[in-house]
Amino acid sequence: MPQRTLVILKPDAVRRGLTGEIIGRIERKADWSLAALELRTLDRATLEQHYAEHEGRPFYEPLVEFMASGPSVVMVVEGERVIEGVRALAGPTDPIAAAPGSVRGDFGTIVRENLIHASDSEESAEREMKIFFPSFA
Numbered sequence: 001m002p003q004r005t006l007v008i009l010k011p012d013a014v015r016r017g018l019t020g021e022i023i024g025r026i027e028r029k030a031d032w033s034l035a036a037l038e039l040r041t042l043d044r045a046t047l048e049q050h051y052a053e054h055e056g057r058p059f060y061e062p063l064v065e066f067m068a069s070g071p072s073v074v075m076v077v078e079g080e081r082v083i084e085g086v087r088a089l090a091g092p093t094d095p096i097a098a099a100p101g102s103v104r105g106d107f108g109t110i111v112r113e114n115l116i117h118a119s120d121s122e123e124s125a126e127r128e129m130k131i132f133f134p135s136f137a
């Protein structure tokens with residue numbers, strides 16, 4: 001079933017020059033393609049909307065600060081089962097627990113700077129695409 005998902009290559013991925021590597025992994029999956037892509041420094045208001053579910057948690061403030069600390073690559077990826085698929089390609093939140101072969105497992109060590117965000121459900125994907133690409137969805 002074709003789907004769309006909102007993917008962010010976080011500021012650590014851009015700073016470390018890993019965006020080509022990660023985009024390449026996404027592009028090489030059969031029947032997946034890029035529907036939107038932009039290099040953008042995310043502002044606080046956008047991040048507060050995006051991470052509203054985490055407001056009040058101890059990691060929220062440092063997370064928002066990190067996410068605003070430099071440019072990110074914001075993308076919409078479309079294709080067969082892409083919501084579940086990009087989450088699998090990313091690996092679990094904690095990069096040390098993530099298997100080698102996944103983006104977080106191959107390149108990450110600390111939980112906050114885990115390189116990539118991907119929508120976790122169809123509802124999240126719709127909500128997040130509207131936040132980052134209001135004219136697109």
Ligand code: RTP
Nearest residue numbers: 059063092093111112113114116117118119120
């Ligand atoms: P994401 O939303 O970025 O795709 O990641 P996720 O679903 O795997 O993780 P989530 O629980 O939604 O957390 C969002 C992001 O917050 C940072 N985080 N830091 N204990 C901590 O320091 C902590 N926990 C979460 C990570 O950047 C995580 O991706």
Ligand code: MG
Nearest residue numbers: 117118119120
């Ligand atoms: Mg999440």
